[in-house]
């Protein structure tokens with residue numbers, strides 16, 4: 001198997017705009033290729049085959065060099081996103097980055113379990129709700145969680161490795177998506193959940209990357225947050241975390257920030 005990693009883009013430092021690490025300075029390493037085609041995907045340039053020519057194979061060392069160039073050599077949280085980064089051979093990058101003091105967060109829909117999930121610092125599993133047009137294989141998602149948990153058990157014995165902090169993040173656009181999130185929570189009650197208000201920007205293959213904060217996006221986001229708060233209050237789901245997409249509020253759909 002090739003050890004080359006398909007890269008769509010590397011950018012930062014910026015702030016993590018989503019999930020449990022929201023607000024943390026990070027460099028994004030976005031891999032190319034995805035096994036899903038979500039209707040509202042905002043990174044189609046890392047998904048669709050017509051963009052494949054722009055995805056360049058990198059070694060782990062080449063990726064880390066580019067990250068450290070962006071941070072003036074300082075270690076940082078590296079966010080592995082996509083596409084679906086679980087499709088890529090990332091083990092060597094994790095080892096190399098850790099050796100330089102970096103930490104890693106990986107975001108994936110949970111369709112491809114990998115044993116090296118256990119070597120991450122943060123694992124964000126983001127099963128896709130009905131509005132995406134995709135179907136979740138719950139057994140496979142459970143395998144992804146188990147990959148992280150296996151190491152947690154090993155950790156107790158070895159006291160050397162630390163398994164990733166794992167959360168499930170679900171983007172919610174409507175009532176069906178919220179019902180999906182509830183279903184997921186019933187299946188995985190011990191995993192922290194993040195409910196993220198969906199970005200209402202139209203799902204177009206060629207977004208306007210000029211970006212900039214958008215008042216209509218902000219208004220829509222706050223309405224969805226209020227609505228989500230009503231739902232979790234009605235259901236007494238008070239250990240859920242409700243978040244907007246911070247980067248969309250700040251910069252709209254601008255690419256590379």
Ligand code: SF4
Nearest residue numbers: 034036037038041083
């Ligand atoms: S899983 Fe993520 S990257 Fe892949 S199509 Fe869906 S939103 Fe886009």
